[in-house]
Amino acid sequence: xxxxxxxxxxxxxxxxxxxLTAIGGYDLCVTEFVRVVDQKLPARVFTxxxxxxxxxxxxxxxxxxxxxxxxxxPDWLAENxxxxxxxxxxxxxxxxxCPAKTxxxxxxxxxxxxxxxxxxxxxxxxxxxxxxxxxxxxxxxLGYEDTRLAIANACAIAEAGASSLAIHAxxxxxxxxxxxxxxxxAKIKQQVAIPLVANGxxxxxxxxxxxxxxxxCQDIMLGRGALAMPNLAQHIRLKQPPLPWPEVLALLMxxxxxxxxxxxxxxxxxxxxxxxxxxKLQYPQASELFQQLRVLTRSADILALLQQQREITERAEAxxx
Numbered sequence: 001x002x003x004x005x006x007x008x009x010x011x012x013x014x015x016x017x018x019x020l021t022a023i024g025g026y027d028l029c030v031t032e033f034v035r036v037v038d039q040k041l042p043a044r045v046f047t048x049x050x051x052x053x054x055x056x057x058x059x060x061x062x063x064x065x066x067x068x069x070x071x072x073x074p075d076w077l078a079e080n081x082x083x084x085x086x087x088x089x090x091x092x093x094x095x096x097x098c099p100a101k102t103x104x105x106x107x108x109x110x111x112x113x114x115x116x117x118x119x120x121x122x123x124x125x126x127x128x129x130x131x132x133x134x135x136x137x138x139x140x141x142l143g144y145e146d147t148r149l150a151i152a153n154a155c156a157i158a159e160a161g162a163s164s165l166a167i168h169a170x171x172x173x174x175x176x177x178x179x180x181x182x183x184x185x186a187k188i189k190q191q192v193a194i195p196l197v198a199n200g201x202x203x204x205x206x207x208x209x210x211x212x213x214x215x216x217c218q219d220i221m222l223g224r225g226a227l228a229m230p231n232l233a234q235h236i237r238l239k240q241p242p243l244p245w246p247e248v249l250a251l252l253m254x255x256x257x258x259x260x261x262x263x264x265x266x267x268x269x270x271x272x273x274x275x276x277x278x279x280k281l282q283y284p285q286a287s288e289l290f291q292q293l294r295v296l297t298r299s300a301d302i303l304a305l306l307q308q309q310r311e312i313t314e315r316a317e318a319x320x321x
Contacts, residue, residue, distance in 0.1 A: 006223035025233025036071030074125035091135035123160035185215035
């Protein structure tokens with residue numbers, strides 16, 4: 001079994017990748033997308049989204065990080081894919097699953113699931129350009145509005161030479177509403193020869209096992225579940241219990257310090273609130289804390305609240321010993 005950390009735009013940045021891979025259990029990460037339009041992008045665009053390129057294409061824990069590209073022009077995607085591997089990415093991933101309206105309007109992401117031929121042309125061009133030793137992978141949903149092209153799209157991507165294919169088992173129209181339709185991945189697996197990776201609605205070890213059974217895939221990709229339970233990969237792989245709340249608080253403090261000191265500090269308040277929106281699905285304490293945190297806008301105030309909560313938790317633990 002391989003466990004892959006999903007690309008989540010605006011959430012799973014390099015700091016989150018560092019933290020989650022340090023906890024362990026991941027075989028691979030995929031970056032937030034690099035948007036390709038009509039030019040070969042400078043190296044700084046890649047290293048900004050994937051600073052791991054400056055350390056051998058891996059997180060500090062040693063987990064490989066693959067650059068993801070999003071666009072619709074085969075030749076420009078191919079040129080940028082070559083640049084990504086030249087800069088140190090261990091392969092290239094192609095985004096055909098992003099549901100964002102702004103991305104779809106400019107013919108990127110999930111809207112390409114309406115155009116099977118274009119999917120084929122993109123993957124074919126990128127595969128031809130990238131040296132054979134580097135994987136070219138892709139991520140799709142089951143379709144845009146419906147699943148009519150699910151098998152045709154997967155077959156096109158496989159025939160174009162993709163090394164493997166991750167499938168988020170919902171359409172773009174489904175959004176993130178449960179359930180994920182894992183049996184659809186099993187249907188697709190009967191038609192394609194390349195390895196598949198199952199993704200969608202995996203929140204705990206039991207759901208991971210059910211996903212593997214219904215999708216007939218051993219390899220899985222974790223997204224929102226990994227944010228709700230920071231040790232989800234080890235929970236699945238080693239049957240670890242969910243990370244205790246005091247340790248989650250310690251992670252939040254580390255994340256806060258990283259984010260506030262980095263170039264993305266101005267986004268910190270939004271990012272930490274977004275993370276809390278997932279944590280509260282697993283931890284009642286996060287739900288209570290979020291009620292106080294959601295009205296704060298200043299980073300210093302949020303950090304002070306987290307520190308206060310950590311001290312309260314530590315005192316409560318000390319009393320219980």
